[in-house]
Amino acid sequence: MQHQTRNLLLASALTFTFAGAAEAQSARSARFADGVYTATGEYGGQPSHITVKATLKDGIVTAVSVTPHAYVPRSLELQRAFAAAVPKVVVGKRIDQIRVGKLAGSSGTPKGFNDAIRQIRAQAARG
């Protein structure tokens, strides 16, 4: 469960980046070859590095890891355990169903992350 949580969080960022390539959903599987891809992204002037490994299957990221692995036990139950009085559960709408000029939220992943993912995408496209 803990592993799933971590992968879900990371995969959220990655899926968006892949979706951001502006291909239609159906075209993705044709364009990206299955396999395990590893890339190191650079950030800043130092530069700093981050290595991301992604597993692609049918154009979908099925697994992802950041090297070296960070792992601290933390239960999902703990995240859910709070007592604030909050009104409603969010439903949400698909982005393509609404019309906005800007988006604000969690997609703005750091550059190192994006850089690594860009390389993975290029590797997959070649494969």
Added chain:
Amino acid sequence: MAAGDGVATSSFQFDAIGTSWEIDTPAPLPAETGAEVVDLVERFDSIYSRFRHDSIVTRIANADDGGRFSFPSDAGPIFDLYDRLHDATDGAVDPLVGRDLELLGYDRDYTLVPDDGAITLMSTQRPVWHRDVQREVNSITTQRPLVIDIGAVGKGRLVDLVADLLAAKGLRDFVVDGSGDILHRGDAALHVGLEHPLDPDMVIGVANLTNGSLCASASNRRAWGDGLHHMLDGRTGRPTTEVIATWAIAADTATTDGLATALFFGSCSRLMTLFDFSFVRMFADGRVEVSDNFDGEVFT
């Protein structure tokens, strides 16, 4: 022109301080103005970044016996804002979480591995902003190495400075977007989609932004491991868990940015009495809290 796009038809994009920037204007931004913007952002980064060897922040972090450090005059408002946020959140918002971020793995080298031994040691001698830093306007005095991270308001302040530069050039209608820190100027409202923190294909609502700033923050935005992300409680040095995403709207971007962080910590009623803003925030179980004065729609 599509509704909600504001008046923008031209977009100037660049990468700086580790993220993507976008300036939308009715007419293309003159090349020299673009260059001035990039230069402004670069200078800001060279002063405040804890990721750079040459910044004042790095010198403070390396000063074994502390010392007196002078920031440019612009630092005064940033530290003033931190004072207010620190008080309003009972210390949860604290620029000294920089060291905690490093120990948890979010450091200059992107170690991304928590240093458990050092974290335990840190918990016994945790520095506190209002106690361990003496400040006179834009100068601070320290007694030991301290890692200052102005991440809670720094980017917002930078967005304001960029907007000031554009306004000084005579621009009246524009949007400055520093990856989630958005400032709007002009008469036509900008509709901003609030991205679902757990599903990048979804939005949980839309905010109407006119002559104001909107800042978004999400704990999974910079997650590098299970339960490890950049949104730390200054009192414990540990990542927060209850709130997973926040959106704040206020008059200036620095304050809005700081409030988007402060909303991760506890009740909003005190913040609402001390600051003039509206907000949406989402909790780990999918529920959302929307302030009465929020201009927009949340899909519940």
